[in-house]
Amino acid sequence: MGAQHGTTKHSAASDEARLAARGVTVGYGGRTVIDGLDVTVPSGLITTIIGPNGCGKSTLLRTLTRLLKPASGAVVLDGEDIAGLRTRDVAKKLGLLPQAPVAPEGLTVADLVARGRHPHQSWLRQWSSDDASVVERALAMTGVSELADRPVDSLSGGQRQRVWISMTLAQGTDLLLLDEPTTYLDLAHAIDVLDLVDDLHESGRTVVMVLHDLNLATRYSDNLVVMRAGSILAQGHPRDVITAELLHEAFGLNAKVIDDPVGDRPLIVPIGRTHVQLN
Amino acid sequence: MNGTDVKRPVVPGVRLGSMSFVWRPWLVSVTVLLAGATFLVFCVSIGVGDFPIGVPRVVATIFGHGEQVDEFVIMDLRMPRALAGLLVGLALGVSGALTQSIARNPLASPDILGITGGAGVVAVFLVTASGGAAAAVVSTVGLSAAALAGGLGAGLLVYFLAWRRGIDGFRLILIGISVTAVTEALTTWLLATADIRDVARAQAWLVGSLDNRSWDEVRVVFWCSLVLLAVVTAAAFQFRPLHLGDEVAAGLGVRFSRVRAVLLLCAVLLAAAAVSAAGPVPFVALVAPQVAMRLARHPTPPLVASGLVGALLLLGADLVARAALPITLPVGVVTAAIGGPFLVYLLVRSNLRQ
Numbered sequence: 001m002g003a004q005h006g007t008t009k010h011s012a013a014s015d016e017a018r019l020a021a022r023g024v025t026v027g028y029g030g031r032t033v034i035d036g037l038d039v040t041v042p043s044g045l046i047t048t049i050i051g052p053n054g055c056g057k058s059t060l061l062r063t064l065t066r067l068l069k070p071a072s073g074a075v076v077l078d079g080e081d082i083a084g085l086r087t088r089d090v091a092k093k094l095g096l097l098p099q100a101p102v103a104p105e106g107l108t109v110a111d112l113v114a115r116g117r118h119p120h121q122s123w124l125r126q127w128s129s130d131d132a133s134v135v136e137r138a139l140a141m142t143g144v145s146e147l148a149d150r151p152v153d154s155l156s157g158g159q160r161q162r163v164w165i166s167m168t169l170a171q172g173t174d175l176l177l178l179d180e181p182t183t184y185l186d187l188a189h190a191i192d193v194l195d196l197v198d199d200l201h202e203s204g205r206t207v208v209m210v211l212h213d214l215n216l217a218t219r220y221s222d223n224l225v226v227m228r229a230g231s232i233l234a235q236g237h238p239r240d241v242i243t244a245e246l247l248h249e250a251f252g253l254n255a256k257v258i259d260d261p262v263g264d265r266p267l268i269v270p271i272g273r274t275h276v277q278l279n
Numbered sequence: 280m281n282g283t284d285v286k287r288p289v290v291p292g293v294r295l296g297s298m299s300f301v302w303r304p305w306l307v308s309v310t311v312l313l314a315g316a317t318f319l320v321f322c323v324s325i326g327v328g329d330f331p332i333g334v335p336r337v338v339a340t341i342f343g344h345g346e347q348v349d350e351f352v353i354m355d356l357r358m359p360r361a362l363a364g365l366l367v368g369l370a371l372g373v374s375g376a377l378t379q380s381i382a383r384n385p386l387a388s389p390d391i392l393g394i395t396g397g398a399g400v401v402a403v404f405l406v407t408a409s410g411g412a413a414a415a416v417v418s419t420v421g422l423s424a425a426a427l428a429g430g431l432g433a434g435l436l437v438y439f440l441a442w443r444r445g446i447d448g449f450r451l452i453l454i455g456i457s458v459t460a461v462t463e464a465l466t467t468w469l470l471a472t473a474d475i476r477d478v479a480r481a482q483a484w485l486v487g488s489l490d491n492r493s494w495d496e497v498r499v500v501f502w503c504s505l506v507l508l509a510v511v512t513a514a515a516f517q518f519r520p521l522h523l524g525d526e527v528a529a530g531l532g533v534r535f536s537r538v539r540a541v542l543l544l545c546a547v548l549l550a551a552a553a554v555s556a557a558g559p560v561p562f563v564a565l566v567a568p569q570v571a572m573r574l575a576r577h578p579t580p581p582l583v584a585s586g587l588v589g590a591l592l593l594l595g596a597d598l599v600a601r602a603a604l605p606i607t608l609p610v611g612v613v614t615a616a617i618g619g620p621f622l623v624y625l626l627v628r629s630n631l632r633q
Contacts, residue, residue: 067529091532098526104383106578107522110289114301115520119532123516127292127301136289148289151578171531 018043018206019064019094019175024073026056026063033059034230036073041175046197046207048217051227052251057210058099058179060227064208065096065177091119095168099179103152109163110148113138116170135170141203142166142196158189162196169200176200178209182216194220218242218265226250242266306584309575313587320594321365325357327602363492363556364594364610366500368563370553372589373511375564376571376580377546380522381539382448388565389434389550392455395559396462397433398426398551399485402558403466406481407473422484423496423555430551433458438543446539487560487611489597496556503552507545508586514542515582522579560611563589566618573625592618 019041026034033056041047041064049057062068064075066082075082082090095116103112116138117131139145142162147155152163161181168176181197182190194216201207211217217224218238226234226241228250234241242265247253253270260267271278293302319334322341326332330352332340340349371389378387389395405413405425416425437458441451466485470478517538520528528535550564567589568580575584596613 065530067526086532087529087534088532091530094530096526096530098524098530101524101527104522104578106576108578111578112523114290115523115531118520121516123513124298126516127290127299129292132288132290132292139289145289168530 017041018078019208020076021060021064021070022074022076024063024070024075026059026068026070032071032230034063034070037231039225039232039235041206041208042223043206044201044204045222046201046209046220047223047225048221049208049210049225049227050212050214050217050250051233055227056230057227060225061177061179061208061210065094066090067096067098088119091171091173093173094175094177095171095173097164097168097176097178097181100183101164105153106151107153108148109144109150109152109155109166110135110139112152112163113144113167113170116167116172119171134172138166138170141169141199156189157185158192161185161189161193165193165196165200174205176205176207178207180210180212182211182213190216214242214247214268218268219260219263238265242268303577306575306577306581310581310584310587313571313574313584313591317365317587317591317594320591320598321361324364324594324598325353325361327598328352328357359492359494359497360489360597361594363497363500364489364597365590366497366504367489367553367557367560368567368590368593369586370500370504370507370549370589371560371564371593372567372571372586373508373582374546374549374553375566375589376568376582376585377511377542377549378564379568379580380518381446381543381546382451383522383524384448384452385565385569387448387452387455389546389554390559390561390565391452391459392547393433393437393458393462394430394547394550395554395561396459396466397436398430398554399559400433400462400465400469401429402426402484403469403481406484407469407477421495423499427499427551427555430554431547433462434547434551438547446536446543483609484558486609487558487614488609489557489593490609492556500552500556503548507549507552511542511545511549511582514538514545518542557593558609558611560593560614562615562618563592566622567592569622570618570625 017040021037021039023036023038024034025032025036037060039060049060051057059068063070066075066087069083077085077090077093114131114135117134120131121127136145139148142165144159144162144166147159147163152160155163165178165181178197181193185193190213197207197209198220221238223236224234224238224241225232226246233250234246242257244255244257247255247257247268255271256269257266258269291302293300322334322337326334326337332349332352336345336349337353339345340353345353375388378389378392379385381387402422402425405417405422437451437455438446440458441447441454443450470481473481517533520531520533521535521539525535553560568585571584571588572578572580574588575581577584592614593610596617597610599617600608600610600613
């Protein structure tokens, strides 16, 4: 469908943020993971949260989706505290794909994607013609229409992730939050999934995701949120944020940052102890 | 995006007035067939006995057009037993479907979650205890109600012990197995130290049986099942996304811990009510949802079909136990003997297909 766009054109909606965290403190049990953090999700962009293991990036994403309740502070969605909204109303505005979801064995692609309509249904209206057309569009947009009758567990990892993203799309929200959508995928499939995420962004959606791979995050994001130990170290366009100093500070990683030979973003070349010829 | 060419919809729907559902012809046909088969076995079960009555006469009598003799034999003598079988099977099947779905594990049945064990230990204690207090309990609330309380107590204990910022399927099963082991040890200890005549009565209860059911026992399980099945039906819609995991369900707008707590409580109560009426009939709750899933070719245990398979299994087993075997056996022995091999057959068949 969409050709690769070198530079992302910022959509008109970007000046108004729909989702933001205001001074949130979150933890598990007695342990505080995030302490008084502020972040705003710019509309119409792809925002990616990166940071070392255990820095709280998934925790932040889960807090933004209301899976975790902050001990203090608030997450604001369209000007309202998300904690005060009905779960169902949140689900109509904000789609969430958790890390490595598992479908019951034998569930077909069409049935899984159809579940995405749940927030729009009720006991009596469990399936309308609207639902049918939205699901068909979601299947087409993620390129899995041909797989509709196949069981999800019979698909490859990359296809499976497309199907899950398709389910989130069927939810019909402009805001998509994806927790490590490329986990367990080989590089080719990871690129495939991220190209799909970029297509969704091009069609006007706001995406927030957590990624492990720094070069993929740099390539595909308009806005990077770099975290360390529960707070934000830097935030902004990858061209402005990714520097050798920041990588050292955030990850303790020695790296050289060069120009991406095929893109307009920086490229991170890690420097380990061995196999390195520095001149 | 591209033009909509007319073709078969990916997910066909069906409308009934203002209601609309996803159209699943296979599931609906299997469920209707199961309901028909259950009703047939129910009628045959009523007809069989020292005074045999044909199925058409049984049907006529149930719908109020029978002769007086038939009416007495059927409605007063045989109906309680058959109805108890139907309801106990239904309750166990639905209970098993709920627990297996909640734990996302086919091993999670009321037998394993401590409910059966808890009911058993209370019943055996009351039967074998010689003290006046035990006799007083039995005479005031009845053995069935006391067993129901025992099952409920053990089920809730497992639930609260397994609770740790939510319910995890494996934890639920492990704690269920531990609690069941403790109740079984207590039961064995009670039986080992009790008077031999009481032991025989307790053993008969422990196997699970529909013998000598009266309207009083049926009434308890009838009202419990009716109320609980209504709650389950109302909550079933919110329950569906839980099959995809807690976080996905939450993303789809389901308050999963509340929905799950309500349905798990329903499952515990249904199983406890069933055990109180017929004793701990083994295997029905474990096998019925799995059989229903495979017959209906559904990825998750279908609630209605699971209940019907449970009823069919229990009524069929009771029929076999009474009529087909040279000696009369308690129904619990037969459910295990029929249900186990049938599940293995379904598993092997699906392996061969792949």
